Amino acid sequence: MDFAPELITIGQKAKDAARKLAYAGTAAKNKALLAMAEALLNHEQKILEANRKDVEAAIQKGTKKSLVNRLALTSEGIRQMSDALKEVVNLGDPVGEGEFWTRPNGLRIQRTRVPLGVVAMIYEARPNVTVDAAALCLKSGNAVILRGGSEAIESNKILSKVIAGAAESQGMPTACIQLLENTNRQWVQQLMKMNGYVDVIIPRGGAGLIETVVKEATVPVIETGTGVCHAYVDGEADLAKGVSIVFNAKTQKPGVCNALEAVLVNEAVAQEFLPLLGEKFRDYGVEIRGCEKTCAILPYAAKAKEEDWGIEHLDLIISAKVVQGVDEAMDHIYQYGTKHSETIITENYTTAQRFLNEVDAAAVYVNASTRFTDGGRFGFGAEIGISTQKLHARGPMGLQALTTMKYMVYGEDHIVT
Amino acid sequence: MDFAPELITIGQKAKDAARKLAYAGTAAKNKALLAMAEALLNHEQKILEANRKDVEAAIQKGTKKSLVNRLALTSEGIRQMSDALKEVVNLGDPVGEGEFWTRPNGLRIQRTRVPLGVVAMIYEARPNVTVDAAALCLKSGNAVILRGGSEAIESNKILSKVIAGAAESQGMPTACIQLLENTNRQWVQQLMKMNGYVDVIIPRGGAGLIETVVKEATVPVIETGTGVCHAYVDGEADLAKGVSIVFNAKTQKPGVCNALEAVLVNEAVAQEFLPLLGEKFRDYGVEIRGCEKTCAILPYAAKAKEEDWGIEHLDLIISAKVVQGVDEAMDHIYQYGTKHSETIITENYTTAQRFLNEVDAAAVYVNASTRFTDGGRFGFGAEIGISTQKLHARGPMGLQALTTMKYMVYGEDHIVT
The missing domain is CATH 3.40.309.10 (Aldehyde Dehydrogenase; Chain A, domain 2)
Known part of the structure; x- marks a missing residue:
């Protein structure tokens, strides 16, 4: 498949960021999250202005009132997003957790939680997903590529710029949080097939969106959602x-x-x-x-x-x-x-x-x-979605669902006989 | 996609078996495994006869000697397969393990390991994979659909018949172990797309086989194998x-x-x-x-x-x-x-x-x-393969990789406010 050169650049930048983020310490990540929370409050006016453009465009297009309401931000809404970031600071960092055991031959095996790498989120209207998803990915050491809906593009642009800037100002790697500013169909279809750049795709939204991603993606998907x-x-x-x-x-x-x-x-x-x-x-x-x-x-x-x-x-x-x-x-x-x-x-x-x-x-x-x-409500503190699949994660997904394991093995000249 | 009616029958029988196997007790499963081990020894002559047909056909086709060797069974080999079944008896059953916690509102949440459901194994030459995979799937409460290579079909037919019969004689559900006796390409390609019947596909074999499955399957895959x-x-x-x-x-x-x-x-x-x-x-x-x-x-x-x-x-x-x-x-x-x-x-x-x-x-x-x-060598006792993916399982996979989680929640008239 031929990918848009801009997408390859975004994918490569995400991979580079992920490689560094993988061993960022919890304290450093928390400092970045607090700076992101602060930055949202400091840029309230700019965020509200951008959001107004989205809302006006939606109204002009005759969008259903319930959808316009999901799109619209207020000062209070921005404060809530900022508070949500602070709550992520309080969540335990799953990275680096694990257990170890020693084999009879003296080999010490350490099973350690590590980030997945590059997470792509594909979602619809609500701009707060931009902030939530970025925060949960950062806390779990993953680089994130955000692809929100076109109806929220102006809000998502300013939100991602503000939080990415704040994270980078605190020493997080460049491009740890990226937004696909181009919301055309081709790009999102290509994104779903970028194996080698993207480690997992999480679709959040209606049944149609999720079905499309499950069907078209070649990158592993964590399916969220439909509940009968x-x-x-x-x-x-x-x-x-x-x-x-x-x-x-x-x-x-x-x-x-x-x-x-x-x-x-x-x-x-x-x-x-x-x-x-x-x-x-x-x-x-x-x-x-x-x-x-x-x-x-x-x-x-x-x-x-x-x-x-x-x-x-x-x-x-x-x-x-x-x-x-x-x-x-x-x-x-x-x-x-x-x-x-x-x-x-x-x-x-x-x-x-x-x-x-x-x-x-x-x-x-x-x-x-x-x-x-x-x-x-299950006590996980935050949620990246509810998985309806059986592999990897099932039910409400907390930070742990954004990690995998790595075996670190300490030998002393150990060979297999 | 149109599926062969025989495949739908196999898929439905596997689903029905999985529904019952999911809550089979460890003792009952172990009894079945021991009966399977016994049955292999009791049918040694029949197994060797069938295997001889595969070996002769392979030699006639001019198969490489190393491959013929992988295919050939001996009395000693059958004893080893039987012993391997007994070792699976000694492995801990992950099903029913878990932890629980109580929420401030009194809701008790029990996170419990449960089987995946229906596992399809696609593999190549070695007939012992038929026995190994069936045993690990049974122990972890999964129904299995086995699709071995055509070169081992006679061996696989008798092996699966013997072990499935032994398992069923001990009260395991009918069709808990099934072999695709038809090894044509169409069937295996359809098997990979039987979402709703098959919960996970595990390919075991060369890079070509694994690549094909990863690319063509719409059923979730646990990728095993390639190691540079x-x-x-x-x-x-x-x-x-x-x-x-x-x-x-x-x-x-x-x-x-x-x-x-x-x-x-x-x-x-x-x-x-x-x-x-x-x-x-x-x-x-x-x-x-x-x-x-x-x-x-x-x-x-x-x-x-x-x-x-x-x-x-x-x-x-x-x-x-x-x-x-x-x-x-x-x-x-x-x-x-x-x-x-x-x-x-x-x-x-x-x-x-x-x-x-x-x-x-x-x-x-x-x-x-x-x-x-x-x-x-890691101490897991047995292995269904080595995962090279990051989702669900990574590295050597023991029985736990064949399970997922289910939240059992005990309320007393609990509603959300």
Whole structure:
């Protein structure tokens, strides 16, 4: 493949930076992060001006209001980005952690965490991802190539310039943080194939973006995202818990990957449970798309089509199905789930254990909302995304997901016999 | 992509088996492994007969003698395969291991090792890989689809039939071990694209096989193999250690990925070191392909071409270069290495530490042979391959590399606020 010469330059600069960053100390990286936090506050006016251009362009293009809102920055928003950088300072640095052992022949083997190298982030609207991703990559010793959406280009340009400048002023290697200022399709397609320059690609955004990257990239990808999450309300559920958890998981923030998309209800409790839940949903404006039995119990439910089962609504819509028991529920999840987050509501110990053991997903819950699948809520302090793949990282990814291992082996004239 | 219906059947059967294997207990899996070990011994004659067909076909096709040797089984070889199965019984089962913590809100999070699901192994000549791979996958709770080379098909058919039968007789799920009996190209190409059926593909074999799989697979791959390994003999090296380690790493088993392919010699010691090493190599029949300076010192060395630097000779050939110091050595390794195994011979503490920290490879050594990069020699007990990628697993892969994590979360009516 022929790469744009500018891209090769960016890739080579990132590689050179990564080679130096790999052995930068935690104290030096933290100093840079604090300078970046400070620099954001010092450049507030410039950032707001640039962001205004993006927002105006979006409005002129007739962009949906919710998207314009995701794009828009305020003084408060800049302060939050700056605070987020300071929080990254407080996170433990995984680089240099590890364990060691000594072999019978005296060879000492040290398994050490090291950075991945060059991380490319491909993301959409929200400019704060520029700052978050750069901070997490820097803290974990990786050079980063940021490729944000064209709709946020002016904001991303000034943000990356300000933070990269601050990091470099504190001795971090040149080009440790780079933004692809050219947001055309060709460049991003080439970026996904730059094996030898880029060690991993992390797409963050809608299902379409992620699918494209997974399909087209030859560089290893950490897939984030799509969550078709289910709640199974068992025949032995505490129905009050069922209502509160299902309602919370669906409505607390419907546009995110750990929000609930479908509820499966044991037939033994359907007659009692569905009206309790249904009325709460109806009052809140949640559309229910139910199976035949659900619709028979809830006259205001719409009839679910086949495509309603495997879908991520990301909206105030929920699919609902009456099932015979935990086996049918687990079969349904196996067929339609995306292995993200699944929860069971039950008071039965053995049924709970079966669900935990037998459902294959990044996170499996008993009597808790799927919305907990989150780096912050799991206690990792920060999150680079939620992996829905099984290799390398699964579930909420903290700094450790941005590292690999290296074996350092100390010999004294050791040979193999 | 349209898949052969037989392949879909195999994939679906593997998925069904994996779902059950995921929560099979260690004791049950060990019982199956012991039965497999026993069954191999009980079917010795049948196995030897089938293997004879493969060997005769290979000889008739004019196959190289070294390849025929790799293919041929003996009674002793079958006993070794059986013993290897018993050793897998003694390995710790990573499934179900993990740690847990409790969040301030009382939510208990249990990070648990679980199997990957369905593992596809694509490999070449040696029939013992059929048994090894099946055993390691079974022990780690994965269903396996084996695709060995056509040259070993008769041996692989009987071996997989015997061990799968023994495993199933002990209650392991049907189709936990399957062999692709059809070894045509179309099937293997389709297998690499069976996302949704296959969770990971592990190619084991020559560089050509691995490259094809990495390029064509859409299923996640764990890349194994290619090693262009270097030894840097520093200006402050103990030259006797240098000779013994470089000689060992090159000649102890030249056809494997952790064998040495190039030696870099500090100019301060080249005049003294190269003749010591060179004569030992000359006596042993190792061809030296040297840079100009090397050839000036060793008149019997051949002149290295540019392509001699990044190459895996896998033979009694070594590239040799005189360098100014550790920086030039590390630059050379950065440019030509494959991030597998690299070693420095030095008595200088600081130079050793710089090499360990700054060289990016799965295993980095001081005063030891690169031949130690091996699951057995690292103390992992068994090895499914040596990963040369950075994601998921790096270096020698034990059973843990065949697992992923799952978060089991225990709530008591927990919702997100």
